[in-house]
Amino acid sequence: MSIDKTQNGLVFIFTGKEGSAFLSSQQEFYNTLSSSFESLSAQVEFADGLVEDFATELDRVGKTADDGNLYIFRLDGGEVDFLEVKENPDSNQNWIEGILTFAQNYQTTEQENNMYKWGQKVPHTGEFLCVDCGYIIELEEGKTFPICEVCLSGEPDGPSGPEGAFWESV
Numbered sequence: 001m002s003i004d005k006t007q008n009g010l011v012f013i014f015t016g017k018e019g020s021a022f023l024s025s026q027q028e029f030y031n032t033l034s035s036s037f038e039s040l041s042a043q044v045e046f047a048d049g050l051v052e053d054f055a056t057e058l059d060r061v062g063k064t065a066d067d068g069n070l071y072i073f074r075l076d077g078g079e080v081d082f083l084e085v086k087e088n089p090d091s092n093q094n095w096i097e098g099i100l101t102f103a104q105n106y107q108t109t110e111q112e113n114n115m116y117k118w119g120q121k122v123p124h125t126g127e128f129l130c131v132d133c134g135y136i137i138e139l140e141e142g143k144t145f146p147i148c149e150v151c152l153s154g155e156p157d158g159p160s161g162p163e164g165a166f167w168e169s170v
């Protein structure tokens, strides 16, 4: 599989050394859920240390494909926008279910009480508070809400998972 840069939408890239526990486990999870991504304008790639299409973009954010990471990009008219990196994700966690939720959240502008979920677009530049731990971050309009770097809310095994983790506008 390789990335089609003419297709607008989200790009999720799992990187790592060939045969690593992280890549193997996530590929297995992906095999059971791949059809769920078809309606979501989302592409998923497993890089095995070779991300030809995205080498420049990874270089730009100071990363290489040998690290066992999850990268999230957005393609828009051939332009590549870096959204988020999750470094060294736990290989036992189902990150495919996680990014499926991210892709679903990305498509919705629905929100209640100024609360936003992982993957939703940031509506205005400003400060947002992690409802689980109270950590406050500044986010730029048009980026996406991240996993909380302090309490890991939003991770599959976080205090709240991808569906239940919220950022509140402050």
Ligand SMILES: [Zn+2]
Residues within 6 Å of the ligand: 130, 131, 132, 133, 134, 135, 148, 149, 150, 151, 152, 153
């Ligand atoms: Zn938090």
